[in-house]
Amino acid sequence: MVKAGNPAGLKAAEDVCGRRFGEVKGSFSVLPKLQEVCRKAGRSNPEVSSFEDIPSMQLALVSGRIDTYVGSDFNVVWDKSQGKxxxxxxxxEAGTLVLGWTVPKGNDGLRDAVLGALRELQKDGYYAEAFARWGVSDNRLDPGVNIGAQGTGFDG
Incomplete structure (x- = not known):
């Protein structure tokens, strides 16, 4: 995610090298991937700022205290719809961020209810329609698919 208009001119992960990069304390981090990209490019690592929560980090982004942070397409679409x-x-090059829903282990009833509802939305076409309406069709997975091992956060 970048400030509207991309004032830092970021076009590739290498462009984050030496820039002000934000992340939420205790959350998933792509920083090791970015540091690897920077090392291979012979450039300095991003200057990291840690935040307590996403709203604080978003404020830092739009006020120019950081140049970028990793978010999802869903966040960008939502934030833009809210006027941010x-x-x-x-x-x-920074890897793949896989998003999904989790339910507590052993709560099979909740798991089955959520999966059943998503499959109904898929069956009647609303699932694909909603993803298309928000411009995030490339992110759509079939309900019940677990591809977490393919995401950056699960690399060995």
């Missing part, structure tokens, strides 16, 4: 001055830049 943000844009997105794809950085595939």
């Amino acid at each position: 001055p943000v844009d997105s830049v794809a950085l595939p």
